[in-house]
Amino acid sequence: MYVDTFIQSRQKYQYLLKANYFRLDKETRFRKLIxxxxDAFYASVEQLDNPELRGKPIAVGGSADRGVVAAASYEARRFNVHSALASKIAKRRCPDLIFIRPRFDRYKEVSAIIMNIFKSYTDLVEPLSLDEAYLDVTYNKKQCKSAIKIAMLIREEIRTKIGLTASAGVSFNKFLAKTASDIHKPDGLSVILPEQAIPFIKQLPIDKFHGIGKVTAGRMRQLGIFSGAELMKQEKSFLMKHFGKQGKHFHEIVHGNDHREVKPDRLRKSIGTEETFDKDILESEKMMQHLYEMVEKVTMNMKRLERSGKTVNVKFKFSDFTQIVRSKTLNEYTVSKLAFWEAVEEIMLKVELNEKSVRLLGVSISNLDKREEVIAKGQLTLDF
Ligand SMILES: [Mg+2]
Structure with missing residues (x-):
């Protein structure tokens, strides 16, 4: 239903540009965010550098029994192979899957080119990872009044300078821009104009909301909420009762209100991951299994970001929505999976869960330092 009003063809872009949509004028109340x-960044870089891999199902990540897929090419995604999937399962789903060892230095190099392209348009660039960023182009270095046009130019520049494709979402707040960029992925551009926001949100299935994961979506469906239209009808107090602090955020975004700013060069305070379970967990062995996978994922991300850390935090959220965080600070900065895992084991030995079942577990590393500085100081434990 909504796809029609979105802009897919060049002709439609031209129409919008001519129609003066989404242009900046003095009275504008709307920010212009992109x-x-x-698209499948790590895997696409591998296919770009090695033509033999093009058109083939590839997974970047470790192929070992405990390995995890960090990124999958679109050919592999057809077999339901996706990031964060255990390599073992990935191989079962796609027997011809080719595993590639990640080359983070190369991804960082390509990322730097992409970020420089963004910065040639605006200084308000907030990277979310190596391959993803928010841009505020309300005022920009090219004096261009159309955010749609800037998104087109950036996508074109990435294609010609690097040879990769990117998807873009254009709208007036972060939630809508992020949700839009996913609509026509890969190699797509989607726009949600201010007057389209409410109709768009109303028809959006609940699991397509950025920030509403699989488990939360399931709980919403149990409450009779299947799309934005139903979510919109809920009182804030009702959502907060069922989803805690997140409920407040859901209430805001569903009404098109998201005032989060684009913050350039966001300072990272921690690196972590968390998982909400389909079924609450009571057995500590099961928790340990999940925690091990999380430690693996977090360590991988830390290596990619070239950060080391000292403090290990484990978050437990219980079925009654109360939560506790337990931490352990190591003597030195590290990126060692073993050191983090030992800290998690220690936390698990000490923590008192009082027979309560857990609906969410999280692992994060805080007290971060720049890896380079630490190496210079000679304090870094490396995994061999
Ligand atoms: Mg991506």
Whole structure:
């Protein structure tokens, strides 16, 4: 239903540009934000550098029994192979899957080119990872009044300078821009104009909301909420009762209100991951299994970001929505999976869960330092 009003063809872009939509004038109340996300970034870089891999199902990540897929090419995604999937399962789903060892230095190099392209348009660039960023182009260095046009130019520049495709979402707040960039992925551009926001949100299935994961979506469906239209009808107090602090955020975004600013060079305070379970967990062995996978994922991200850390935090959210965080600070900065895992084990030995079942577990590393500085100081434990 909504796809029609979105802009897919060049002709339609031209129409919009001519129609003066989404242009900046003095009285404008709307910011112009773009969310850009490279398509299957690590896998695409591998296929770009190695033509033999093009058109083939590839997974970047470790192929070992405990390995995890960091990125999958679109050919692999057809077999339901996706990031964060255990390599073992990935191989079962796609027997011809080719595993490639990640080359983070190369991804960082390509990322730097992409970020420089963004910065040639605006200084308000907030990277979310190596291949994804929010841009605020309300006022920009090219004096261009159309955010749609800027998104087109950036996508074109990425294609010609690097040879990769990116998807973009254009709208007036972060939530809508991010949601839009996913609509026509890969190699797509989607726009949600201010007057389209409410109709768009109303028809959006609940699991397509950025920030509403699989488990939360399931709980919403149990409450009779299947799309934005139903979510919109709920009182804030009702959503907060069922979803805690997140409920307040859901109430805001569903009404098109998201005032989060684009913050350039966001300072990272921690690196972490968390998982909400379909079924609450009571057995500590099961928790340990999940925690091990999380430690693996977090360590991988830390290596990619070239950060080390000292403090290990484990978050437990219980079925009654109360939560606790337990931490352990190591003597030195590290990126060692083993050191983090030992800290998690220690936390698990000490923590008192009082037989309560857990609906969410999280692992994060805080107290971060720049890896380079730490190496210079000679304090870094490396995994061998
Ligand atoms: Mg991406």
């Amino acid at each position: 969310h850009i996300d490279m």
